[in-house]
Amino acid sequence: MEQRTYNQFCATARTLDLVGERWTMLLIRELLTGPKRYGDLQASLRGLGTGLLAARLKHLEREGLARKVVLPPPARVPAYALTEAGEELGPAVLALAQWGLKWAMDERRAGETFHADWAVLGMRACFVPDAAAGLRAVYEFHVGEDVLHARVDDGTLETVHGPAQRPDATITITEDELAAVTSRRQTLSGAITAGTATVTGDREALRRLPDLFRLPPQSRRVEG
Amino acid sequence: MEQRTYNQFCATARTLDLVGERWTMLLIRELLTGPKRYGDLQASLRGLGTGLLAARLKHLEREGLARKVVLPPPARVPAYALTEAGEELGPAVLALAQWGLKWAMDERRAGETFHADWAVLGMRACFVPDAAAGLRAVYEFHVGEDVLHARVDDGTLETVHGPAQRPDATITITEDELAAVTSRRQTLSGAITAGTATVTGDREALRRLPDLFRLPPQSRRVEG
DNA sequence: CGGCATCCATTTTGATACTG
DNA sequence: CAGTATCAAAATGGATGCCG
Numbered sequence: 001m002e003q004r005t006y007n008q009f010c011a012t013a014r015t016l017d018l019v020g021e022r023w024t025m026l027l028i029r030e031l032l033t034g035p036k037r038y039g040d041l042q043a044s045l046r047g048l049g050t051g052l053l054a055a056r057l058k059h060l061e062r063e064g065l066a067r068k069v070v071l072p073p074p075a076r077v078p079a080y081a082l083t084e085a086g087e088e089l090g091p092a093v094l095a096l097a098q099w100g101l102k103w104a105m106d107e108r109r110a111g112e113t114f115h116a117d118w119a120v121l122g123m124r125a126c127f128v129p130d131a132a133a134g135l136r137a138v139y140e141f142h143v144g145e146d147v148l149h150a151r152v153d154d155g156t157l158e159t160v161h162g163p164a165q166r167p168d169a170t171i172t173i174t175e176d177e178l179a180a181v182t183s184r185r186q187t188l189s190g191a192i193t194a195g196t197a198t199v200t201g202d203r204e205a206l207r208r209l210p211d212l213f214r215l216p217p218q219s220r221r222v223e224g
Numbered sequence: 225m226e227q228r229t230y231n232q233f234c235a236t237a238r239t240l241d242l243v244g245e246r247w248t249m250l251l252i253r254e255l256l257t258g259p260k261r262y263g264d265l266q267a268s269l270r271g272l273g274t275g276l277l278a279a280r281l282k283h284l285e286r287e288g289l290a291r292k293v294v295l296p297p298p299a300r301v302p303a304y305a306l307t308e309a310g311e312e313l314g315p316a317v318l319a320l321a322q323w324g325l326k327w328a329m330d331e332r333r334a335g336e337t338f339h340a341d342w343a344v345l346g347m348r349a350c351f352v353p354d355a356a357a358g359l360r361a362v363y364e365f366h367v368g369e370d371v372l373h374a375r376v377d378d379g380t381l382e383t384v385h386g387p388a389q390r391p392d393a394t395i396t397i398t399e400d401e402l403a404a405v406t407s408r409r410q411t412l413s414g415a416i417t418a419g420t421a422t423v424t425g426d427r428e429a430l431r432r433l434p435d436l437f438r439l440p441p442q443s444r445r446v447e448g
Numbered sequence: 449c450g451g452c453a454t455c456c457a458t459t460t461t462g463a464t465a466c467t468g
Numbered sequence: 469c470a471g472t473a474t475c476a477a478a479a480t481g482g483a484t485g486c487c488g
Contacts, residue, residue, distance in 0.1 A: 004461095004478085007271065009332045009403055010342035011324030011349065012253050012317055018328060022480075025244065029236050038450050047231065049481055054451055064445030078450075085327050085445040092323055093236055095316035100235030103309050104242060108233045118234035125235065179233055221288030221309040228459080228480095246461075262470055273462050278471055302470080 018063055019089065023048050023056055028065070028086060029093050033117045033148065034161040035069055035081040046113055060086070090124075097125040101182075102216040108179045116143035119178050120150070120159045126213045129155040135212075137205040140167035144175045152212065169201030169209070184218055242287055243313065247272050251280055252289070252310060253317050257341045257372065258385040259293055259305040270337055284310070314348075321349040325406075326440040332403045340367035343402050344374070344383045350437045353379040359436075361429035364391035368399045376436065393425030393433070408442055 006013040019025055023045065030036055030044055042053055057080060060066035065086040071079050082089075101122060108114065120141070132152050140149045140163060149164035150157060177196045180186035189210045191197035199206050230237040243249055247269065254260050254268055266277055281304060284290035289310040295303050306313075325346060332338070344365070356376050364373045364387060373388035374381060401420045404410035413434045415421035423430050 006250065007333075007336050008250075008342070009336040009338040009406070010253075011321040011329055011346055011406075012342070013250060013324075014328040015320045015324035016249060020244075020246070020249070022244070025240060026230065026232075026237060029234075042450095047481070049483085050451070051453080051482090052480070057451095083445065085443065088327070089323055092316065092319035095319040096239045097235040099313055099316055100237075100239035103312070104238040105235055109231075112231050112233040114233040118232070118236070122235055182233070182235075219309070221307070223288065223291050223307060266470095271462070273464080274471070275463090275473080276461065 015092075018065065021056070021059075023052065024060070025093065025096070027053075027056055027060065028082065028089050029121060030117070031066060031080060031082045031086065032090055032093060033120055033159065035071060035079040036161075037077060037079045041080070044113075044115055044117070065089070093121070094125045097121055098216070101125055102219055103221055105183055105218070107183055107185075114175055114179050116141065116146035116148055116175065116178065117161055119143070119182060120148050120161070122182060123150065123213055124157060124159055126215050127157045128212060128214050129157075131208070131211040131214075132157065135205075135208055137168045137202065137208075138164045138166065139205065139209065140164045140170045142170065142172040143178055157212075167201065169199060169205045171197060171199050171209075173197040182215075184215060188213075239316075242289070245280070245283075247276065247280055248284070249317065249320070251277075251284065252306065252313050253345060254341070255290060255304060255306045255310065256314055256317060257344055257383065259295060259303040260385075261301060261303045265304070268337075268339055268341070289313070317345070318349045321345055322440070325349055326443055327445055329407055329442070331407055331409070338399055338403055340365065340370035340372055340399065340402065341385055343367070343406060344372050344385070346406055347374065347437055348381060348383055350439050351381045352436060352438050353381075355432070355435040355438075356381065359429075359432055361392045361426065361432075362388045362390065363429065363433065364388045364394045366394065366396040367402055381436075391425065392429045393423060395421060395423050395433075397421040406439075408439060412437075 005017045019028065026045060027041065030041055042048065042050060045053070057066065061068065064083055066080050066082050069079055069081045071077050132155050134154055136153050138149055138151045140147065147163045148159065148161045149167060150159045173191060174196065177186065177191050181188055181191060188197070192199055229241045243252065250269060251265065254265055266272065266274060281290065285292065288307055290304050290306050293303055293305045295301050356379050358378055360377050362373060362375050364371065371387045372383065372385050373391060374383045397415060398420065401410065401415050405412055405415060412421070416423055
């Protein structure tokens with residue numbers, strides 16, 4: 001079974017030959033927030049059967065976009081991580097996310113799954129470097145079962161799954177409320193004042209948090 | 225027959241629900257260099273059957289990403305163009321192209337088709353705004369049968385299919401030679417001095433041309 | 449738990465013939 | 469030209485089952 005290709009000498013088409021198949025980009029999205037175990041990938045991607053997941057992972061390995069790793073002690077369990085080439089697909093995934101935030105994120109629909117990791121990618125997509133000038137802070141987010149953190153350092157942002165070593169501030173919010181923020185039904189500041197999100201830690205870091213991320217104005221796709 | 229969806233409340237997944245199917249991104253790539261006729265799309269995308277092309281176009285129309293237009297006189301023929309939402313997928317396509325230029329554009333392979341339009345998209349992908357500071361020039365490219373032009377205006381670049389009204393400079397190059405530049409076997413300057421590309425027009429505009437575009441260093445995808 | 453193999457019902461696709 | 473209609477060949481999804 002040889003691999004399907006567009007057979008075009010074109011950078012876009014060559015890239016899509018590698019990552020354009022169904023689920024592949026979403027697998028990369030998962031790995032962009034840190035290494036993940038086989039089972040966790042399966043759990044995150046409802047509808048992707050175990051057979052196809054294994055095939056996709058093997059494909060990504062063969063093409064040098066991902067690799068199998070062993071998580072550092074004390075975990076020592078196997079997982080998948082992106083290679084350098086895979087990491088560099090980040091901008092492409094973020095560009096898709098940015099477009100989606102503006103043109104496709106209306107109300108959460110019935111049956112749609114949601115994971116905190118995805119919101120974290122969304123944060124990367126609407127991060128405003130200028131608003132983070134001179135700021136150095138680590139935020140830890142608790143969303144349902146999930147913990148993740150964002151490290152801001154003077155115009156740069158790094159968001160990773162898992163807890164931080166020494167967070168400056170901690171934000172706790174429910175999945176539903178975070179989804180509401182993503183679809184603009186709520187703002188982060190609004191959730192905090194409404195009490196549906198609770199924050200602790202460095203006041204200065206928390207004060208600047210809402211400015212760090214700017215969701216694009218929502219637009220409707222119509223005849224243009 | 226309802227549309228397949230990832231069923232995820234995630235900007236990336238929502239976007240892929242709309243444009244993640246096979247051929248869709250390539251259709252958008254085609255339209256990013258200007259409106260195209262049904263037959264031209266079919267000719268550019270070898271392997272895409274007429275049935276699927278019609279279905280994809282209808283899908284893009286229904287979702288507000290493309291629309292049917294009538295080309296201005298004296299043409300007056302039907303064609304497809306992007307809507308505002310469709311145009312804004314440009315950054316995502318360019319991000320894919322940028323990645324491909326670095327990680328996937330080795331030698332042109334046997335059987336791969338090639339169109340000047342694609343190289344033009346590649347130009348957008350490696351345009352260096354700083355190198356165009358204070359420059360205002362229109363370049364017209366002749367590649368085989370195709371004609372297209374690039375309008376540079378102080379840090380901005382617009383590349384479109386078709387001839388320019390009043391080009392400052394004209395570059396003529398064969399498809400093969402342009403492909404060689406894309407895969408780094410040749411440089412634009414090299415092709416000019418070698419005589420495989422010929423240029424005419426404003427000397428200053430031509431002098432600055434090679435600096436306007438910087439191909440990223442080619443990398444090999446391996447275990448990282 | 450991780451991961452591959454198998455079986456089978458549905459969709460998608462690719463290629464071509466056909467029509468206004 | 470611009471599309472429809474049709475049919476065969478993949479690809480997908482879902483359910484298990486198995487093995488280290």
